Amino acid sequence: MRPQFQLLSDELVARVIDEARHLMRETGVKVQSEEARALLAEAGASVDEMREVVKIPDAVVDRVLGTVPHTFAIHDAFGEPKVVYGDGRVHFDPGSSAVQVLDPETNTHRAAVTSDLVRIVKIAESLPQIDAQSTAVVCDEVPKEVADLWRLYVVLSMSTKPVVTGSFGVETLEAMLDMVATMVGGRDELRARPRAVFDVCPSPPLIWSPFGAGNLIGLARAGVPAEMVSMPLAGAAGPVTLLGSITQHATECLSGVVIHQLAQPGSPIVWGGAPAIFDMRKGTTPMGAIETAMIDASYSQVGHALGLPTHAYLGTSDAKIVDAQSGMESGISAVIGALAGVDMISGAGMMEFTGCQSPEKLVVDAENIAMAKRLLEGVVPRTETLALEFFEGLDFKGDFLKQKATRDLFPLEQYVPSKVIDRDSYRGWVSSGATDTWTRAKERANELVDAFEPPALDEAALFELRGIVERLAKDAGMDTLPEFG
Amino acid sequence: MERDELFDAMGRSIIDGDAEVAASLAEEAVAAGVDPLEAINQGFVPGINVIGEEFSCERVFLPQLVLAGEAMKAAIGVLEPEMTKAGSAREIEGRVVLATVAGDIHDIGKTLVGTMLAAHGFEVFDLGVDVSTDAIVEKVREVDADLVGVSALLTTTMLVQKEVVAALDEAGLRPGVKVMVGGAAVTPEWVEQIGADGWGQDAIAAVATARQLVGAKV
Numbered sequence: 001m002r003p004q005f006q007l008l009s010d011e012l013v014a015r016v017i018d019e020a021r022h023l024m025r026e027t028g029v030k031v032q033s034e035e036a037r038a039l040l041a042e043a044g045a046s047v048d049e050m051r052e053v054v055k056i057p058d059a060v061v062d063r064v065l066g067t068v069p070h071t072f073a074i075h076d077a078f079g080e081p082k083v084v085y086g087d088g089r090v091h092f093d094p095g096s097s098a099v100q101v102l103d104p105e106t107n108t109h110r111a112a113v114t115s116d117l118v119r120i121v122k123i124a125e126s127l128p129q130i131d132a133q134s135t136a137v138v139c140d141e142v143p144k145e146v147a148d149l150w151r152l153y154v155v156l157s158m159s160t161k162p163v164v165t166g167s168f169g170v171e172t173l174e175a176m177l178d179m180v181a182t183m184v185g186g187r188d189e190l191r192a193r194p195r196a197v198f199d200v201c202p203s204p205p206l207i208w209s210p211f212g213a214g215n216l217i218g219l220a221r222a223g224v225p226a227e228m229v230s231m232p233l234a235g236a237a238g239p240v241t242l243l244g245s246i247t248q249h250a251t252e253c254l255s256g257v258v259i260h261q262l263a264q265p266g267s268p269i270v271w272g273g274a275p276a277i278f279d280m281r282k283g284t285t286p287m288g289a290i291e292t293a294m295i296d297a298s299y300s301q302v303g304h305a306l307g308l309p310t311h312a313y314l315g316t317s318d319a320k321i322v323d324a325q326s327g328m329e330s331g332i333s334a335v336i337g338a339l340a341g342v343d344m345i346s347g348a349g350m351m352e353f354t355g356c357q358s359p360e361k362l363v364v365d366a367e368n369i370a371m372a373k374r375l376l377e378g379v380v381p382r383t384e385t386l387a388l389e390f391f392e393g394l395d396f397k398g399d400f401l402k403q404k405a406t407r408d409l410f411p412l413e414q415y416v417p418s419k420v421i422d423r424d425s426y427r428g429w430v431s432s433g434a435t436d437t438w439t440r441a442k443e444r445a446n447e448l449v450d451a452f453e454p455p456a457l458d459e460a461a462l463f464e465l466r467g468i469v470e471r472l473a474k475d476a477g478m479d480t481l482p483e484f485g
Numbered sequence: 486m487e488r489d490e491l492f493d494a495m496g497r498s499i500i501d502g503d504a505e506v507a508a509s510l511a512e513e514a515v516a517a518g519v520d521p522l523e524a525i526n527q528g529f530v531p532g533i534n535v536i537g538e539e540f541s542c543e544r545v546f547l548p549q550l551v552l553a554g555e556a557m558k559a560a561i562g563v564l565e566p567e568m569t570k571a572g573s574a575r576e577i578e579g580r581v582v583l584a585t586v587a588g589d590i591h592d593i594g595k596t597l598v599g600t601m602l603a604a605h606g607f608e609v610f611d612l613g614v615d616v617s618t619d620a621i622v623e624k625v626r627e628v629d630a631d632l633v634g635v636s637a638l639l640t641t642t643m644l645v646q647k648e649v650v651a652a653l654d655e656a657g658l659r660p661g662v663k664v665m666v667g668g669a670a671v672t673p674e675w676v677e678q679i680g681a682d683g684w685g686q687d688a689i690a691a692v693a694t695a696r697q698l699v700g701a702k703v
Contacts, residue, residue: 356513397592401547403554407549416546419543427669428686431686
């Protein structure tokens with residue numbers, strides 16, 4: 001039995017989907033892309049060109065739910081499927097697109113630069129708990145026009161894991177697709193064995209911007225997986241009730257699936273998001289709030305009910321430093337996401353409403369993730385009898401340490417944490433420096449960076465990739481590319 | 486099996502923690518006329534050293550350490566009678582009496598230290614748990630021990646460690662016998678305060694301390 005929990009009854013899931021269909025049919029969604037509106041009109045939706053509002057009948061929804069894939073894989077640099085969305089397993093990647101990093105020397109936030117991204121990529125590559133890379137920070141020294149693709153360049157240059165990324169404009173999507181294609185041997189190969197999934201965001205409430213809709217169409221036609229990141233903000237840019245925001249999320253995602261599948265039936269797409277409640281004291285968007293996690297777990301249940309793989313922003317915190325709040329919020333929400341069976345959970349390493357990344361927090365979060373994954377493995381029989389064989393010839397002595405079964409089975413039963421987690425005696429802890437989590441995280445992050453070996457990637461492809469990036473950077477006014485170090 | 490090959494296999498049997506294989510390799514060595522002392526020192530001991538080092542680096546864990554110790558015991562169990570027969574008794578590192586003090590029944594740490602000491606060439610007399618101070622003193626006298634290891638997990642029974650040191654003093658057995666104390670709450674300050682001679686952070690460190698204390702005695 002795989003541990004799982006569900007917050008919604010089947011009846012409530014059905015009501016969420018019913019009301020989402022109702023909103024699409026009666027209220028409509030705002031689609032600010034002419035191309036998307038044309039696709040919708042052709043499929044039988046009623047389009048108000050003046051207001052850019054499209055009303056989508058149930059029949060169109062039913063049609064796309066029949067073509068959308070229930071499972072697909074993203075692959076590593078060698079074309080091996082590494083993350084299968086929809087296979088029932090839960091995967092984790094670092095949170096994406098932070099603009100700040102927590103500087104480990106000063107313990108303050110500052111603008112992220114390329115060397116920070118390099119450090120995060122090395123650590124994410126080394127941590128077995130992290131299933132995919134993400135384009136984790138936006139590098140401040142790079143012109144805005146190429147900021148999105150520059151992140152992707154850094155990641156593709158030094159990692160082999162699948163990548164979760166996204167473009168910041170409809171203009172750069174094709175360039176980014178070309179970049180990934182270069183590393184895998186062309187657009188057809190990319191379609192057959194996608195290396196990356198691209199995040200695409202609707203704008204709350206119920207709006208598909210030219211950029212969002214354009215990316216849905218571009219990705220669908222390229223056959224590269226799209227991951228919708230819908231973000232109702234309960235009480236501000238979404239209904240205050242959790243179910244109201246879950247329904248808004250469903251409406252945004254379902255209309256996204258329609259646009260996407262009309263552009264190219266059968267292209268892979270993920271029911272994802274980064275919603276939050278709205279904090280009524282500070283006007284902020286707490287990602288570590290329990291209610292935020294509850295919205296995520298619920299919409300994932302809705303997505304799965306429709307047969308789609310899901311994604312959520314969890315395992316993150318709103319703390320400003322790696323402290324007790326950081327551990328508590330990240331740990332609790334990672335476990336909730338895991339138990340909800342979310343296919344891909346983004347957020348590791350992130351703090352401050354996803355504004356800030358921290359490589360040190362990432363190594364702490366990896367321990368949360370390992371524990372969440374252990375929890376998902378559940379309590380399962382490992383031996384023929386549950387206990388009888390352990391007691392044969394034991395004679396009331398606590399000699400279980402001497403049993404071969406102990407040696408053979410403890411690595412299956414117990415996750416052995418890294419040194420980030422302290423389980424020493426007080427005495428041992430004192431004699432090894434009386435360190436706190438933050439100090440141990442800094443040590444571990446540095447160890448992983450020092451031990452990092454660049455992977456053996458295709459040199460010719462890397463050269464070509466650099467050529468593409470140099471050209472685009474030059475167009476954006478950047479004559480020399482930043483150093484990685 | 487060639488000699489080098491045999492020694493390699495012996496080391497591996499310890500690393501694998503396979504007592505049956507270790508014992509049968511020891512028997513094979515005896516049958517082939519290999520010097521039992523060489524078999525221990527060049528065959529089995531390198532294996533236990535590897536495991537000890539790996540344990541210290543957190544690359545293997547307690548179950549592997551204990552099984553390696555058990556395999557070592559099995560090998561020595563075969564080879565020791567042969568040495569006695571040949572009159573070439575192994576030069577033991579020292580004789581150790583181990584016990585968990587009266588009123589305390591915690592066994593695991595003390596047994597682990599015993600296994601590791603035995604694996605490293607000490608002759609170990611493990612009296613078990615909840616052992617009276619008198620019984621400890623008596624055993625020390627009987628076997629002419631070089632070392633006593635007294636374990637106490639509880640802070641309340643730690644006080645008995647002090648009593649054991651005093652009783653050994655009173656019996657006139659000190660400083661001929663060194664006292665090591667063990668238990669989760671034991672600190673270097675405690676060792677000093679009760680007039681004991683040493684402690685170890687874990688079973689591997691305890692072996693180092695024991696060696697040091699025995700060496701210091703000679």
